[in-house]
Amino acid sequence: MTPDLLLRDGTLVHPASGTTETADLLIRNGTIAEIGTALSPEGEVPVYDASDKLISPGWIDMHVHLREPGFEHKETIATGADAAAAGGFTDVACMPNTDPPLHTRDVIEFVKERAADTLVSVHPIGCVTKERDGEELAELADLAEGGAVAFSDDGAPVHDAGLMRRALEYSTMLDRPIINHMEVPSLNPSGQMHEGEVSARVGLDGIPGLADDVMIARDIELAAFTGGHVHVAHISTARGVELVRRAKARDLPVTAEVCTHHVTLTDAAVEQSGFDTHTKMHPPLRSPEDVEALKEGLADGTIDALCTDHAPHATFEKEVEFAAAPFGITGLETAWGLIGRELIDPGVLSVTEAVQAFTTKPRDILRLDPPTLTEGEEASLTVFDTSTRWTFTEEHVHSKSHNTPFLGDELVGRPWAIYNDGQFLQQEA
Numbered sequence: 001m002t003p004d005l006l007l008r009d010g011t012l013v014h015p016a017s018g019t020t021e022t023a024d025l026l027i028r029n030g031t032i033a034e035i036g037t038a039l040s041p042e043g044e045v046p047v048y049d050a051s052d053k054l055i056s057p058g059w060i061d062m063h064v065h066l067r068e069p070g071f072e073h074k075e076t077i078a079t080g081a082d083a084a085a086a087g088g089f090t091d092v093a094c095m096p097n098t099d100p101p102l103h104t105r106d107v108i109e110f111v112k113e114r115a116a117d118t119l120v121s122v123h124p125i126g127c128v129t130k131e132r133d134g135e136e137l138a139e140l141a142d143l144a145e146g147g148a149v150a151f152s153d154d155g156a157p158v159h160d161a162g163l164m165r166r167a168l169e170y171s172t173m174l175d176r177p178i179i180n181h182m183e184v185p186s187l188n189p190s191g192q193m194h195e196g197e198v199s200a201r202v203g204l205d206g207i208p209g210l211a212d213d214v215m216i217a218r219d220i221e222l223a224a225f226t227g228g229h230v231h232v233a234h235i236s237t238a239r240g241v242e243l244v245r246r247a248k249a250r251d252l253p254v255t256a257e258v259c260t261h262h263v264t265l266t267d268a269a270v271e272q273s274g275f276d277t278h279t280k281m282h283p284p285l286r287s288p289e290d291v292e293a294l295k296e297g298l299a300d301g302t303i304d305a306l307c308t309d310h311a312p313h314a315t316f317e318k319e320v321e322f323a324a325a326p327f328g329i330t331g332l333e334t335a336w337g338l339i340g341r342e343l344i345d346p347g348v349l350s351v352t353e354a355v356q357a358f359t360t361k362p363r364d365i366l367r368l369d370p371p372t373l374t375e376g377e378e379a380s381l382t383v384f385d386t387s388t389r390w391t392f393t394e395e396h397v398h399s400k401s402h403n404t405p406f407l408g409d410e411l412v413g414r415p416w417a418i419y420n421d422g423q424f425l426q427q428e429a
């Protein structure tokens, strides 16, 4: 932990302009004091050799579950922040499906207080409805005043269309997006995995892509009608991507995010892994055609942001029969290595585009001021590379939970350090 630091010879990535430059970057007292070549600062300043590294404004994961309050055996705000930092994130936005849910101002403020001492900046997302039960609108203005950056009932959709309409009308006045977990519940009464060839063969109840697509189509029309910003949480289907593409062509206030695991694995992984419960998540791993469409959506800008939907569960909860296991996997520590392997290496995204999907674009959605690598700005940055091939093992897990299908995987590209809130945190090689 050091407030003053010289990052020597790094490649600075500026996502706002899409440019890069090689430079030294000097931080003094948490502020970017100087950017230039061959800097020789006065006094003793620790030097970090960044000659084979990239430096960008700090990354944000806009969709994580930190589990506190209520489920501290899975994760706490502190351990979730550790996992985020290990993954190169200076910021996370956390979902409100806690117990109690983040449905009142005091619970939002509790999260902010618990996060006050963490190196990672935590941005709570408030509930759309009281008790997150889809019945009655929460006090959205109060939540926004307490620090909620968006509204969502994630884990469940806002299934009542009239309520969603009113939520969008209020959120527009508050200049916040509604992030909807896109699913029509009656189209997925009991699904365990993607409904398709594999589910039919192995005899598990399917979750049809249709359940997501119908809700996305509904919400696009609600966005058109109200002018309210609809953000599609964890988009997973080809049809969903096409719907968002058309909404954007109509200039509607519709944005979307995709999880790193949804561009990495298909429903085949469920069978191939022998029904490993770490292949069970919601939305489920989809078909190869869906995965292709998600990548195309990222490449052409239809999908704005990358995220993880980091969803920790304790070992005893996941070590059960497939049908009995909870949905979700952790994702913060593997996000960048999967992006390197699945998106940057194969040429789906450039490094700058991948960085934009973790910096400027999610912050635009959440109306957060993006940090920049500019003299005089508060230092919030991520140091990383796109070339290191490394095997993800238990020692890289900082989350309280280990429910990831990627243990033992070779990943490409590593986050090496973050600087945020006046502190520098470096990863072990």
Ligand SMILES: [Zn+2]
Pocket: 154, 155, 156, 181, 233, 234, 282, 283
């Ligand atoms: Zn969700």
